[in-house]
Amino acid sequence: MTYVAKKCGIRFQPPSVILIYEDENKDRARQRIMPIRNFSKFSDCSRAAEQLKNNPRHKAYLQGVSLRQLQKLYSLLRGHLQGKSLAQSLEQIQQEETTDPEEDLNKLDDKELAKRKSIMDELFEKNRKKKDDPDFTYNVEVEFPQNEQLESCGWDAESDNEF
Amino acid sequence: MARDAPGGDSCEELDQTKYDADENVKIICLGDSAVGKSKLMERFLLDGFRPQQLSTFALTLYKYTTNVDGKNILVDFWDTAGQERFQSMHASYYHKAHACIMVFDVQRKVTYKNLNNWYKELREFRPEIPCIVVANKIDADMKVTQKSFNFARKFNLPFYFVSAADGTNVVKLFSDAIKLAVAYKQNSGDFMDEVMRELENFELQKKGEDSDKEENYPEEKPPST
Structure with a gap:
């Protein structure tokens, strides 16, 4: 039995994760409602997401749904429980999902570094x-000639005295 | 400078004497956190990927066997496991290294800027070993390959654009690094290496015999003058 996830979303009232999926054997879309229990505005979204994904009853259906997406859905719910508007929650998630290219990751602790890494891993x-x-090839060789005519990367300029 | 003398007590478990043998080479990876050092290793090794974690040293070793000019070569790749966050590596990391792969992330300027520090530290310990500069993550923005990065040119170092994700130039990078390491070892011009070797010989001879010390004293120059 294989289920192909098509869409996954969240409903605030009553709180549930809703999945639209296709059953490979029957050729039609179905909906699965997974009620969310014991989740408050203080809950940990990544933990809740993991629990749902590994839940024996839902596991098979959620295979095609990434942990990250589930986390996001829980964050929306948590935002809602904290009294935030949907737009506010979405903006916050957006912020958490992008890395600041100027940030020096050498200076972060394990947890924060792991967070940035997982964003980049996507x-x-x-x-x-x-x-x-x-189409996998083990040895992929491409030549990118470096020469004087190329436009500078812009990272050398301000530091001519350094580099 | 060194946080500890090379080969100090703290690295007893890490036997680095094997790197003196002809068929063993040590290649180190340097660069900031999250530039993709381990991902590059994994892409190169694929199935043969079996890292050895030495968590006490915040270090991961990858072993690799290959053939260079008909000779079997055992390569140890040294990768950091978070140690780079001290902005500096333990002296034993550099000890006896034969080549260096220095990586930055084309998406993050700070990792490029920090090459300067990594390179400085590398040269404190290993003034002569070959060093390759690697611009990783070009898959994120292919346009960067049309731009010039002066760091490598300034120090006259080989420079590669690579992607651990799609594999561009990864195999080439590592095979070239191995060739450079082997070549370096064969005609090791590293002054410190020679000094160390002479000191070791000298110690051995002192222990052996004291009599004809003068004649046995290892000379670098050819005997005839």
Whole structure:
């Protein structure tokens, strides 16, 4: 039995995660409502997301839904419980999801660094060529000639005395 | 400078004498947190990927066997496991290294700026070993490959645009690093290496015999003058 997740969202009242999926054997979309219990404005969203994803009853259906997306949905719910508007919660999530390229990651503690890494990992996974992909090549060589005519990266200029 | 003398007590478990053997080379990775050092290693090694975690040293070792000019070569890649966050590596990290892969993230300027510090520290310990500068994550923005990065040119170092995600130039990077390490080892011009070797020889001879010390004293210059 394989379920193909199509859409996943959250309902605030009564709080539940709702999944639209297709059952591979029957060729039609179905909806699954997974009620959220014991979740308050103080709850930990990543923990709640993990619990739901590993819940024996829902596991099979949620395979195609990333932990990250579930986390996001829980954050929306938490924002709602804290009295925030949907726009406010979305903006906060957006902020948490992007990394500041100017930030010196050497200065972060383990937890914060792991957070930044997982955000960056998303792009990595998106662009990743896995060795099982049909078009995978082990050795990919591309020449990018560096010469004087190229436009500067802009990171050398202000520091001519340094570099 | 050094936080500890090379080969100090704190690294007893890490036997680095093997790197003196002809067929062993040590290649170190340097660069800021999250520039993709480990991801590059994993992409290169794929199935052969079996890291050895040495958490006491905040260090990960990757072993790799290859053939260079008909000779079997055992490569140890040294990767940091968070130690870079001290903005400095333990002296034993550099000890006996034969080549260095220095990585920055093309998406983050600060990691490029910090190359300067990494390079300075590298040269304090290993003034002569080959060092490759690596611009990683070009998949995030291919336009950067059309731009010039002067750091490598300034120090006359080889420079590669790579992507651990799509694999661009990863294998080339590592195979070239291995070749450079082997070549360096064969004609090790590193002054400190020679000094160390002479000191070791000298110690051995003193222990052995005291009589014809003069004749046995290891000379670098050819005997005829």
